[in-house]
Amino acid sequence: MRGGPGDAERRQRWGRLFEELDRNKDGRVDVHELRQGLARLGGGDPNRDTQQGSSPEGDTDPHGGLDLEEFSRYLQERERRLLLLFHSLDRNQDGHIDVSEIQQSFRALGISISLEQAEKILHSMDRDGTMTIDWQEWRDHFLLHSLENVEDVVYFWKHSTVLDIGECLTVPDEFSEQEKLSGMWWKQLVAGAVAGAVSRTGTAPLDRLKVFMQVHASKTNKLNILGGLKNMIREGGMRSLWRGNGINVLKIAPESAIKFMAYEQIKRAIRGQQESLHVQERFVAGSLAGATAQTIIYPMEVLKTRLTLRRTGQYKGLLDCAWQILEREGPRAFYRGYLPNVLGIIPYAGIDLAVYETLKNRWLQQYSHDSADPGILVLLACGTVSSTCGQIASYPLALVRTRMQAQDTVKGSNPTMCGIFRRILAQQGWPGLYRGMTPTLLKVLPAGGISYVVYEAMKKTLGV
Numbered sequence: 001m002r003g004g005p006g007d008a009e010r011r012q013r014w015g016r017l018f019e020e021l022d023r024n025k026d027g028r029v030d031v032h033e034l035r036q037g038l039a040r041l042g043g044g045d046p047n048r049d050t051q052q053g054s055s056p057e058g059d060t061d062p063h064g065g066l067d068l069e070e071f072s073r074y075l076q077e078r079e080r081r082l083l084l085l086f087h088s089l090d091r092n093q094d095g096h097i098d099v100s101e102i103q104q105s106f107r108a109l110g111i112s113i114s115l116e117q118a119e120k121i122l123h124s125m126d127r128d129g130t131m132t133i134d135w136q137e138w139r140d141h142f143l144l145h146s147l148e149n150v151e152d153v154v155y156f157w158k159h160s161t162v163l164d165i166g167e168c169l170t171v172p173d174e175f176s177e178q179e180k181l182s183g184m185w186w187k188q189l190v191a192g193a194v195a196g197a198v199s200r201t202g203t204a205p206l207d208r209l210k211v212f213m214q215v216h217a218s219k220t221n222k223l224n225i226l227g228g229l230k231n232m233i234r235e236g237g238m239r240s241l242w243r244g245n246g247i248n249v250l251k252i253a254p255e256s257a258i259k260f261m262a263y264e265q266i267k268r269a270i271r272g273q274q275e276s277l278h279v280q281e282r283f284v285a286g287s288l289a290g291a292t293a294q295t296i297i298y299p300m301e302v303l304k305t306r307l308t309l310r311r312t313g314q315y316k317g318l319l320d321c322a323w324q325i326l327e328r329e330g331p332r333a334f335y336r337g338y339l340p341n342v343l344g345i346i347p348y349a350g351i352d353l354a355v356y357e358t359l360k361n362r363w364l365q366q367y368s369h370d371s372a373d374p375g376i377l378v379l380l381a382c383g384t385v386s387s388t389c390g391q392i393a394s395y396p397l398a399l400v401r402t403r404m405q406a407q408d409t410v411k412g413s414n415p416t417m418c419g420i421f422r423r424i425l426a427q428q429g430w431p432g433l434y435r436g437m438t439p440t441l442l443k444v445l446p447a448g449g450i451s452y453v454v455y456e457a458m459k460k461t462l463g464v
Contacts, residue, residue, distance in 0.1 A: 010079075014072045029066045079139060086138050096132035098122070189256055191458035196256075197249040199451035203443040205229065205241035207248070210443075211308045213436030214402045219428055225439060236312045244308030247318060251300040255293045263289035283353060290345045298341065299334035305405040337404035340417050344397035352390035356382050384448045391440060396421075396433035 021029045066074065087093070091101050102118040125133050125141045133141075200207070209228045217223040223231075232240050266285040294301075299322075306321055315321040325333050359382040391398075400420045424432040 010076070011072060014075050015068065017075075018068050018071050027067060029071055082139055082142055083135070086135055096130075096134050097138065098132045185260075187462040188459070189260060191455050191462055193253045193256055194458050195451040195455035196252045198454045199447045200248050200252075201242070201245055202450050203447045204245040204248070205232075206439040206443040207245075208232065208241060208243060208308050210436040210439040211244070211305060211402055211406075213439065214399045215309060215406045217435040218432070225442075240312070243310060244304050247300055247304045247307060251297050251304070254300075255297050258296055259289045259293040262292040266292075283350060286353075287345055287349050290349060291342050294341060294345065295338075298338055301341070302334050302336060302405045305402055309406055336407060337401035337417075340397040340401040340404070344394040344401065347397075348390040348394040350390075351393045352386045354386075355389045356386035359385060380448065380452055384444060387448070388441065388444050391444070392437075395437060395440070399433055399435060400424075 018029060086097070089097050089101055089105050091104060099115065099118045099122055102121055103115070106118075119131070122131060122133060125137050127137055127140075209225060209232070212228055212232070213223050229241070236243070263285055266288050267282075270281050270285055302325070303318065303321055306325065307315065307318065310321070315324065360379065363378055363382070400417055403420055404417065421433075428435075
């Protein structure tokens, strides 16, 4: 590749790019200038790119930036990798990537995009109006981005948000190979766990009220939001509003870690020799990973319900609560309500995923004109609505689960799932299956907003 006319042309092009990025004309391109250049060139996440791969091996002084020779060596290696990636996307090997090939690449990774979305993605790179992407357009668009494989290309066009509304039943986040190798995945899990902890703590009074209404509300005992909060404060003071929150926060980290590891293993088992998973396979893998995590941490769910419902002085703490349950009811008590809990994962995760993709695609088709990226506010709104729909669909199972978990505190409860369903329907009708739904809906918006704000702050703190 050295010495020919092509090499001379490349070096001239690299030199022009170097001069464009070197805003202060000190003969070096530093991280700040690279971020500004990425922002001017458009698209992507500059912070992500400068964190993941924009520091070449030949850089002898990474803190001082790159000189022209180091910059040229880096771009030579980047072009080699981008050419391999271009050929992998150019499925018919005609030297151009068209709309159908973009759709095929997304579909191979389990993401279904419409023709309009594929055209918008193509339009963002198509400079000559041919509605195809040639090698030069591809190279110039992605030259400074840390793309290593097809999954990274999809990541470039796909935002990921963490929305914790207190129900960790959704399909786990997926990370690119680059994020796994660089260690970014665990930083994102930590950021998500901290965001979930803050979010759940902020909405804990509504969560405790929901559990109270699920267990105690009936036609004769018409608990409402204001009355329920007053009763809790009267019985145990303001601090009582946060009963059960400690273990609710404590279980976030193990559940997230188990779910992530199980998801990766199940994906590998399902995928086999395939390049990637389809949407239905991702849903199956996510549901099985959620069921695996719930199976392992489920005793903490039972403890959370008992601690939430406890009277002042009933338990000295978490360990005392666990010991009393074990002594009086035996080890099986720690898995009461397990069946409706696992069954609830399927409608929750399925509807959440389907509604989210539908809303996002509808927005892109109707309102997106210049970009295939809907933006974080739109994705946050889609996530809030989809999570709410998932909760509504799975709520009767969640209510039955909570009543089974609380059987020791509610005398005369029927120990079977079907028996509780029958009794609720006979005594209260269908509305009885949605007792406590109002505080559940009230906490969705603040919980999602808090978790997103804290998540973004934690990502900056951890350097994600």
